[in-house]
Amino acid sequence: MSARFVTGLAASLLIASLTPATAQTTAEALDVRMDLVGQRPWHRPSSELDMDLQLRNVGTEPLDGYNVRVEVHSRVNSRTALHASFDGEAGFQTSSYTIAEPDITLGAGTTHVLSVDDPARTLSSLAAGPDDGGVYPLTLSLYDADGAGPLDTLTTPLILYPERPENPLNLALVVPLSDIPARGPDGVFRQEDGGDVRLDEAIGQSGWLTGLLGSLESEVEKGLHVGLAPSPRLVEELMDMADGYRRGGPNDEKKVGADDSAARGAVTALERLRELGESSSVQVLLTPYANPDLPSLANLPERDWFPEQIKAGEDVLDAAGLSPGRDWIFSPGSRLDAPTLEQLAFAHAGNYTFFGHSSLQPELDPTTLACPEPSPTLACPITVEVPDAVVTGYASDAALQARLLDIARDPSVEAVQRFYAELAMIHTELPGTQRVVQASLPSWQPERSSSSALFDALFDALRRAPWLSTITPAEGLGLDLPVIERTIVPELPISPSAPDASFYESIADANDAVDIFAGIQPPESLVEQLNRNLLVAQSRSWWTDEELLARGMRYAERTRDIAATELDKVFVRAPGEITLTSEEGVITLSLVNEADYPVTVRVVPQSDDVTFDPSSIEDRFEANASSQFRVSVRSQSSGIFPVRVGLETANGAEIRSPLLITVRSTTFNDVAVAITLGALAFLILFYALRGIRKRRRSARPNPEAAAP
Structure with a gap:
């Protein structure tokens, strides 16, 4: 028995002997916090507890010596009891001991780390624990040297497995890789807030993507099996950077060569991705191109963005040498509904996928979901039928996903340990039966200083945990397990964070x-x-x-x-006014293409009073050039007429508002000339006849003048 343990036994008696009034008076003057900063994921009775506690004196008074009481409680017998222990309801205490540190002084504003390295069997009830293992709540309470307090208390799950079980729980873990886009619409990688380009940081020596890929690479070599769902947009940006790229700040832009450290980092990241994709222990999954919410797209009227997201994602991953195919689809957030599955079937994709808890109809009788035997957890694959497809896959476990989200929000030792405990508790429900559960890491990017260590610890623990066997999603469907029929929801509600x-x-x-x-x-x-x-x-x-x-x-x-x-670089030029002095004439038009590439457009002159030949001109026009062409016009009458010169695409879409020109016609048409000549002839004839009549009257003899 160690001297520290003997001292601790005396301290335990002292703690028990203090009256509540004395403890409260002493504790009120102190403000010391205790945090769990290190814990062994699981134990055998002979292994050390291997826990690190950080004490922080946030008060104004020093802590002169302290005691930590270690208590273990009875093994939890359900996931409900496990969740209650997370909230401090640890259950019945089965054994305990106290660690005394009378010579440690913790001044105001200082910290101290206590390593708890006693064997697990120091807690007597663990020395004779069950052969098949389980989860035991462990409570640690901090007291001052006189036993006053507790100053702080925490409870963490202790996982005990004396030996590896015959039927470990199969875990099909999916690891998404995604981030906020770093490349702008103009193709320039923009720096954020005067700092680095976001993707530059991710692939730097301490970046989250470097840490994640490095951890996966190491653990896959040692036997870890996972599903990998890289965002095609992220992969495309890596490929763009690897060849050299344009980097822009607030006021400038420069070309970054392929020999730049960021470009080399992108090359390394792509090589690691390809090596992982070639491993038989890794299953690459197709994700839509830009990490969209598929149900939102599937329910939009008259838009084909949904199949475009699938096709673009497939094209990018094929170009990167990953080529996952369309059979397996990882929908971001595992959000799916009936319209989404129908759209996937229409795109010949998603025969296999992953269903979030909210994507499936709740069953009136939960016992119908018991698989492969009656138990509180659905631990089998599922199948869902829609009019055009039957889809097979996994229903994610809501509590497991909640534990992973906790890690993403706060990647603390406590949060990670609770995730392990959730898995261990599922195994202990039916320890002698083969089962499979699926979980997906959230898409998150840990702090640069902790990313590598966090992923190393997480993947190493999942690979080595005695109650777990990691598998790829496809390997899970290959197990000899029944498949449960589930019903997809008709339509998912709009995500609370979705835009309007x-x-x-x-x-x-x-x-x-x-x-x-x-x-x-x-x-x-x-x-x-x-x-x-x-x-x-x-x-x-x-x-x-x-x-x-x-x-x-x-x-x-x-x-x-x-x-x-x-x-705007493509437009038509023409004179503002044209005068026709005859029935027909010619208009000279110019098509100006200031773009750096050839374009195909159609020029269409239109008027209600003038006809054109040809009625339109469609051609391929060279880059950075001006092309002239002549259009014959024919005026139907004299006058001033507006002419609209339109510019269209080959399929008739208007490129810009028509150019307006004026045609002035001074010609007479045949009808007008005939009418005019006819009128003139009539007048000439009229006056000629009148003159003849006058001459005849003047030549006729006057009877009155001839009389005597």
Whole structure:
């Protein structure tokens, strides 16, 4: 028995002997916090507890010596009891001991770390624990040297497995890789708040992506099996950076060569991704291009963004050498509903997928979900039927996902240990039965200083945990397990963080501008960039806060502006007024193309009073050039007539408002001439006849003059 333990036994007696009034009076003058900063994921009775406690004196008085009481409680027998222990309801105490540190002084504002390295069997009830293992709440309470307090208390799950069980729990873990887009709509990687480009940081020596890929690479070599769901947009940006890229600050922009450290980091990240994708222990899953919320897209009327997200994602991953195919789809957030599954079937994708808890109809009788035997946890694959498809996959466990979200919010030792305990508790429900559960890491980027250590510890523990066996999602479907039929919800409610309808209307307006631009047949790569910009604007990565959502909106607006600017480079020139002195004439028009690429457009002159030959001119016009062509015109009458010269795409979409010119016609047509000549002839005849009559009257003899 150690001297510290003997001292601790005396301290335990002292703690028990203090009256509550004495303890309260002493404790009120102190403010010391105790945090769990290190814990062994699981134990055997002979292994050390291996826990680190950080004591922080946040008060004004020093702590002269202290005691820590270690108490273990009875093994939890349900996941409900486990969750209650997380809230401090630890249950019946079965054994305890006290650690005394009378010589440690913790001054105001200082910290101290206590390593608890006693064997687990120091707690006598653990020395004779069950052979099949389990989860035991462990409570640690801090007292001052006189036993006053407790100053602080925490409870953490202690996982005890004397040996590896015959049927460990199969875990199909999916690891998504995604981040907020770093490349702007104009193709420039922008620095954020005067700092580095976001992706530069991620692939730096201490970046989250470097840490995650390095941890996966190491643990996969040692036997870890996982599903990997890389965001195609993230992969595309890595490929763009690897060849050299444009980096922009608030007021400048420069070209970064392929020999730059960031470009080399992108190359390394891509190589690691490809190596992971080639491993038989890793299953690469297809994710839509820009991490969108698929149900939001599936329920939009008259838009084909949904299949575009799938196709663009597949194209990018194929180009990167990953090529996952379309059979397996990882929907961001595991959000799916009936319209989403129907759209996936229409796109010939998603025969296998992952269903979030809210995507499935609750069953009136929960016992029907017991699989493979009656138990509180669904631990089998599921199948869902819609009119055009039958989809097989996994229903994520709500409590497991909650534990992972806790880690993303606060990657503390306590949060990670609770995730392990949740898995251990599922195993202890039916320790002798083969089962499978699925969980997906949240898409998050830990702090640079902790990312590598966090992922190393997490993946190492999952690989080595005696009650777990990691598998890929496809391997899980290959197990000899029944498949449970579930019903998909007709339509998921709108996510609370989703933007309103005006957000998608802005994207639709930009989409219309890009469609018109595509009609002039510019380089395919430029059209592809703009179309993918619109897919990026749909990303749920923008939904985190109002500032990011505004950035997503600007992404769509900037894309619309880029398309409009390119169209402004193509226009028609013509004289403002043309005068015709005869029935027919010629108008000379010029098509100016100031773009750096050839375009195909149609020039269409129109007027109610003038006819044109040809009625339109459609051609491919060279880059940075002005082309002249002549159009014959024919006036139907004299006068002043407006003529509209339109500029259209080959499929008839108007590129800009028509150019207005005036045609002045001074010619007479045949009818007018005939009428005029006829009138003149009539007048001549009229006056000629009148003159003849007058002469005849004057030549006739006068009877009165002849009389005598």
